[in-house]
Amino acid sequence: xxxxxxxxxxxxxxxxxxxxxxxxxxxxxxxxxxxxxxxxxxxxxxxxxxxxxxxxxxxxxxxxxxxxxxxxxxxxxxxxxxxxxxxxxxxxxxxxxxxxxxxxxxxxxxxxxxxxxxxxxxxxxxxxxxxxxxxxxxxxxxxxxxxxxxxxxxxxxxxxxxxxxxxxxxxxxxxxxxxxxxxxxxxxxxxxxxxxxxxxxxxxxxxxxxxxxxxxxxxxxxxxxxxxxxxxxxxxxxxxxxxxxxxxxxxxxxxxxxxxxxxxxxxxxxxxxxxxxxxxxxxxxxxxxxxxxxxxxxxxxxxxxxxxxxxxxxxxxxxxxxxxxxxxxxxxxxxxxxxxxxxxxxxxxxxxxxxxxxxxxxxxxxx
Amino acid sequence: xxxxxxxxxxxxxxxxxxxxxxxxxxxxxxxxxxxxxxxxxxxxxxxxxxxxxxxxxxxxxxxxxxxxxxxxxxxxxxxxxxxxxxxxxxxxxxxxxxxxxxxxxxxxxxxxxxxxxxxxxxxxxxxxxxxxxxxxxxxxxxxxxxxxxxxxxxxxxxxxxxxxxxxxxxxxxxxxxxxxxxxxxxxxxxxxxxxxxxxxxxxxxxxxxxxxxxxxxxxxxxxxxxxx
Numbered sequence: 207x208x209x210x211x212x213x214x215x216x217x218x219x220x221x222x223x224x225x226x227x228x229x230x231x232x233x234x235x236x237x238x239x240x241x242x243x244x245x246x247x248x249x250x251x252x253x254x255x256x257x258x259x260x261x262x263x264x265x266x267x268x269x270x271x272x273x274x275x276x277x278x279x280x281x282x283x284x285x286x287x288x289x290x291x292x293x294x295x296x297x298x299x300x301x302x303x304x305x306x307x308x309x310x311x312x313x314x315x316x317x318x319x320x321x322x323x324x325x326x327x328x329x330x331x332x333x334x335x336x337x338x339x340x341x342x343x344x345x346x347x348x349x350x351x352x353x354x355x356x357x358x359x360x361x362x363x364x365x366x367x368x369x370x371x372x373x374x375x376x377x378x379x380x381x382x383x384x385x386x387x388x389x390x391x392x393x394x395x396x397x398x399x400x401x402x403x404x405x406x407x408x409x410x411x412x413x414x415x416x417x418x419x420x421x422x423x424x425x426x427x428x429x430x431x432x433x434x435x436x437x438x439x440x441x442x443x444x445x446x447x448x449x450x451x452x453x454x455x456x457x458x459x460x461x462x463x464x465x466x467x468x469x470x471x472x473x474x475x476x477x478x479x480x481x482x483x484x485x486x487x488x489x490x491x492x493x494x495x496x497x498x499x500x501x502x503x504x505x506x507x508x509x510x511x512x513x514x515x516x517x518x519x520x521x522x523x524x525x526x527x528x529x530x531x532x533x534x535x536x537x538x539x540x541x542x543x544x545x546x547x548x549x550x551x552x553x554x555x556x557x558x559x560x561x562x563x564x565x566x567x568x569x570x571x572x573x
Numbered sequence: 574x575x576x577x578x579x580x581x582x583x584x585x586x587x588x589x590x591x592x593x594x595x596x597x598x599x600x601x602x603x604x605x606x607x608x609x610x611x612x613x614x615x616x617x618x619x620x621x622x623x624x625x626x627x628x629x630x631x632x633x634x635x636x637x638x639x640x641x642x643x644x645x646x647x648x649x650x651x652x653x654x655x656x657x658x659x660x661x662x663x664x665x666x667x668x669x670x671x672x673x674x675x676x677x678x679x680x681x682x683x684x685x686x687x688x689x690x691x692x693x694x695x696x697x698x699x700x701x702x703x704x705x706x707x708x709x710x711x712x713x714x715x716x717x718x719x720x721x722x723x724x725x726x727x728x729x730x731x732x733x734x735x736x737x738x739x740x741x742x743x744x745x746x747x748x749x750x751x752x753x754x755x756x757x758x759x760x761x762x763x764x765x766x767x768x769x770x771x772x773x774x775x776x777x778x779x780x781x782x783x784x785x786x787x788x789x790x791x792x793x794x795x796x797x798x799x800x801x
Contacts, residue, residue, distance in 0.1 A: 488680075492662070492731060493710040522733035526709055537733035560738040567732065 220387035221328075222276070224380045228327060229272045231376070232320040236261075236268055243313035250304055250311050257313075260299040264317050267292045271325040282333075285325040289337050292318040297344040305352035315345055316369045323373045327380055334377055338370050409471075417454070417478075425451040446484055446519060453486035469498045469534070472507045473523055480514040485521055487514065493527030498570050501551040506534050506568045508547040509555060513566060516540040531571040540564040577606040578694040579625040581651070585612045585634045589679075593629060593656070593686060600687050614642055617649065625651065626694045629686065632657035632668065640664065643671035647770045652693040656686060665707035666716075669761055672768030678703040696770075696777040698758035705731040708757060717760035726753035755783045 244261055248254045271288045274280040280288075296318030303312045322337040349358055428451055431437035437444045470491065477487035498506070514521055517538035526533045538544075541562045549555040549568070557566040580597070584590045590610050597605045609623045613634050616623075628651045632640055638659070646653050653673040657664075665676045674693035677685050681701050692699035700708075705727045708719075719727070722743070729739040730750075740747040759778035762771040778784040 490706060490731075492706045494712070524706075524732045526706075526728055526731065528728070533728065533732075535732035558738065558742055560735070560741065563735070563738070565732070565734055565738060565742075 220390075221384055224383050224387075225275050225327070228324055228376065228380060229275065232268055232324050233272075235320050236265060236317050240264070240313040240317040243311070247311040247313075251302065252304065253302060256302050257299055260295045260302075260314060261317075263295045264292055264314065264321060267295070268321050268324065271321055275324055275327065279328040280325055282329065285329055285333075288325045289322045292321040293337070293341055293344060296341060297348065300345050300348045301351075305349075312345070315341070315365065319369050319373050323377055327377060328384070331377065331381070334374075338373060342366050342370065421451075421454065425455060446486075449486040449520070450481055450484055453488050454481060467495060467497055468500075469495070469503050469506065469532075470525065472503060473510055473525070473534075476507060476510045476514055477521075477523065479511075480517065480521065485514060485517045485519060487517075487521045487523065489523045489525075491525045495525055495527050495532055496572060498532060499551075502553050502570045505547065505549060505551050505553040505555075506570065509566060509568050510534075510536060512546055513538050513540065513544050513564065516542075516544045516564070528569065530573050531569060533567055533569045535565065535567040537563060537565050578604060578627060578691055579606050579608045580627045580629060580690055581609045581611065581617070581623065581625045582607065582629045583611050583614060583617070583634065584629070584631040584656070586631075587612075589631070593682065596683055596687055605687055605690055614639060614646075617646060617651070627652045627654055627674075627690045629654050629656050629690065630673070632659050632664065638664070640667050640671055643668065643673050644766070644768060647672035647768050650769075652696070652770055654686070654689045654693050656682060660703050660706070662707035662710040665704060666711050666713065669704075669707075670765040672766075672770045674770060674774065675699040675701065676704045676707070677701050696773040697781070698755040698762075698774060698778065698783070700727075700730070700754050700758050702731050702733065704758075705754070708761065715764055717757075717764050719757050719760065720753075723753045723757040723760075726750050727757055730754060752783055755781075756788075759784045760788075 240261065244257055248257075251257045267288050271280075274284055274288065296314040299314035300312050318341055319338060322341065323334065326334040326337055346362060349362060428437065428447055432439065432444075432448075437447075439445065439448070470489070473489055477489060480487050510523065513536045517540055519539055521536060521538035524533075524535050526535075539562050542564075543557070543559045544564055544566070546555055546557065546566060552572075553568050553570045555566060555568045557564070559565075582590050582593050584593065594607055594610075597607050608625050611617070617628065628646055630639065630643070630646070630653050632638060632655050640655075643653050643655075655665075655668045655673045655676045656679065657668075657676070658679045659665075660678050668676055674696075675689040675698075677689050678701065681703060685699075685701050689699045689701065709724075709727055709731055725743060726739055729742055730736065734742065736750045736754075737747045739750045743750065755778065759775055762774045762778075775784070779786055
């Protein structure tokens with residue numbers, strides 16, 4: 207949750223930067239490389255208007271591909287829609303180029319390859335390979351249709367090696383950078399978690415120390431009074447004081463070193479408040495407890511406060527792991543029913559009154 | 574009047590021994606008689622000497638956990654009731670697995686210790702709230718499969734309801750609540766290591782109708798290990 211967000215964002219930020227670099231590369235290539243080639247050879251084409259139209263189709267495909275790539279890994283449907291449009295435009299542009307000098311005047315081959323790279327970059331590497339192969343096959347078939355010469359074949363192989371090699375190299379580079387970004391994010395995540403654990407342990411330690419100091423002020427004088435005989439164990443007031451201090455001591459001792467989570471802390475805090483009014487509160491947990499989100503915790507602690515406020519001398523709070531959630535229960539001698547705050551936020555509350563004893567259970571489900 | 578149950582207290586803190594003795598003495602029915610107290614286990618290792626039905630055992634003697642010594646005591650013929658400040662579920666479950674009849678935490682002593690001793694002497698299950706807690710928290714792969722009703726009764730009992738209230742909550746009689754909790758406990762006796770005390774508890778549970786013989790076959794045959 208909060209621990210994952212910054213690191214996921216960090217890894218996402220790096221990936222976005224790599225995507226932007228690829229977009230910059232593709233757009234520059236299309237404007238300067240392909241566009242320049244197109245203008246330079248404009249007199250060689252049988253129809254410059256058709257070539258210009260194909261160039262515009264490709265530009266639209268690049269724009270669409272950029273939007274897709276910036277939104278994350280595109281679905282196979284949208285990625286391949288863009289890829290097939292560029293493939294068609296590139297093959298059509300090649301077919302309309304003068305046969306004799308095809309490789310020199312064909313601006314579309316490289317542009318299509320880069321556009322395909324842009325949308326297929328983060329999909330399986332095999333898909334990019336298929337695309338580049340299909341594109342090369344398209345160009346080769348156009349050349350064969352025009353009547354392939356040995357020099358044409360050599361030129362074809364040279365262009366193939368150059369452009370495909372560069373595109374595969376960029377794809378591999380981005381992949382390596384993605385992996386590095388993920389690793390950096392994972393390292394940051396574990397460091398973040400370790401820091402959070404240490405911080406929580408410190409808070410627990412501090413809370414324990416505070417309680418221990420409080421004992422010095424409350425339990426120690428009581429024991430001293432009992433020993434000196436100034437407090438009479440027969441006195442009901444003294445017995446209540448003893449019960450409260452005993453409950454407090456037990457809580458202090460029961461606290462393990464494990465990180466109990468914020469819900470337990472909040473209930474401990476409610477118990478501390480009730481104790482000041484002379485209510486003995488015990489808190490027990492059973493099983494590994496799930497983390498409860500803040501809004502649900504508030505519903506539970508509101509119920510705790512309502513019940514502890516009405517308790518007369520004693521309250522027991524338990525937290526138990528149950529299927530897909532947690533059951534927090536309260537048993538207190540409230541004398542009468544307690545008006546509980548509204549349930550909600552995934553928390554259901556049940557209650558029962560038996561004589562002077564009130565029971566309520568707040569159950570939170572993660573589903 | 575039934576015969577008194579005889580008991581030995583093994584406890585290294587004299588003040589606790591003193592407290593336990595006073596609970597035994599203040600039992601209105603005088604159902605338990607203290608025959609011996611000791612601060613360690615040395616005297617009890619051999620054959621049931623002194624002769625007593627139940628041993629109340631502090632799980633930590635002179636700073637050391639003695640859960641591993643429970644099987645010896647059980648083999649010597651004692652029923653063991655663990656009485657401890659250690660409420661860690663893993664320790665409670667290990668204590669039961671080693672053949673102790675019941676676990677009573679130090680906070681529960683005044684309300685439950687004498688009753689637990691009597692139940693142990695009769696080979697009947699006795700489940701304190703702290704023991705219910707350990708059973709609910711049990712993550713061992715070998716833990717028995719509890720029915721939903723057993724699970725729910727254990728949970729409400731752990732939460733602090735009286736058994737009558739648990740019954741009202743579940744729309745069943747108080748007696749049925751006891752049955753569910755006892756059955757959950759008896760299922761524990763059918764798992765893990767063999768011990769005479771666990772076999773006796775199971776046999777008694779079947780005799781009392783808490784558990785049907787068929788219900789434990791899925792875990793382990795208890796009859797094969799019966800020695801008494």
